Amino acid sequence: MSQDRLQQSQSPxxxxxxxxxxxxxxxxxxxxxxxxxxxxxxxxxxxxxRSVLDxxxxxxxxxxSMGGKPLSGIATLGHHLDLRQFTMSWVDTFHVGSDIxxxxxxxxxxxxxxxxxxxxxxxxxxxxxxRVDIDxxxxxxxxxxxxxxxxxxxxxxxIEIQYRRRA
Numbered sequence: 001m002s003q004d005r006l007q008q009s010q011s012p013x014x015x016x017x018x019x020x021x022x023x024x025x026x027x028x029x030x031x032x033x034x035x036x037x038x039x040x041x042x043x044x045x046x047x048x049x050r051s052v053l054d055x056x057x058x059x060x061x062x063x064x065s066m067g068g069k070p071l072s073g074i075a076t077l078g079h080h081l082d083l084r085q086f087t088m089s090w091v092d093t094f095h096v097g098s099d100i101x102x103x104x105x106x107x108x109x110x111x112x113x114x115x116x117x118x119x120x121x122x123x124x125x126x127x128x129x130x131r132v133d134i135d136x137x138x139x140x141x142x143x144x145x146x147x148x149x150x151x152x153x154x155x156x157x158x159i160e161i162q163y164r165r166r167a
Contacts, residue, residue: 005081010055015079015086018113018136019058022049022077025166026142030064032159041066045161052076062161066094077113077134084108088115088132095119095159103132116149126151130158140165 009016030045047062057078064071073092080087086105090096096119103117113134118127129149136142142163147155 006054006056009079009081016055019077019079020051020055021136021139022058022060022134022142023051024049026163027166028142028161028163030159030161032066033157036156045163046166047161047163075132086113086115088117090117090132101130103130129155131155 006016008014010020011017026047026049028045030041030043031039032041032043034040043065045062045064047060049058049060051058057076060073060075060077062073071092071094073090073094075088075090078087079085085107088103090101090103091099099120101117101119103115105113105115114131116129116131118129121128128151131147131149133145133147134142135145142161142165144159144161144163145157146159148158149155
């Protein structure tokens with residue numbers, strides 16, 4: 001990776017510029033679904049995105065709750081310049097247990113943050129899929145949507161975080 005390519009990516013319209021726009025403090029609501037069309041939980045959430053390693057990555061740290069029990073998580077987001085794809089690693093205290101979930105975007109796509117990975121679903125069970133989409137409709141609004149993907153099935157909305165930038 002050349003420094004020139006990174007600087008170009010950090011310029012307006014570039015994928016690293018998109019990531020830099022996430023930096024700051026956020027608060028909002030996290031909704032969780034276990035079944036389609038039935039919100040299982042709705043809880044307040046606070047999060048922070050911070051830039052690390054000269055803007056190569058941003059780290060999202062958040063706290064919320066599920067069913068009244070606290071949860072927290074950390075995700076590292078980046079963009080692989082050579083493959084032109086977004087990347088993410090995710091850990092938390094509820095969804096991924098003691099695993100680190102790596103997620104990758106579609107190769108050649110650098111204008112939309114959408115990454116997918118898989119997770120362990122139990123002994124002898126095939127791994128299930130997980131997708132995370134991030135959309136920033138305005139500088140002070142952020143929507144992070146997670147989809148659970150049962151083997152052979154269509155993605156189902158599992159989590160939706162609607163953030164607003166903290167003043």
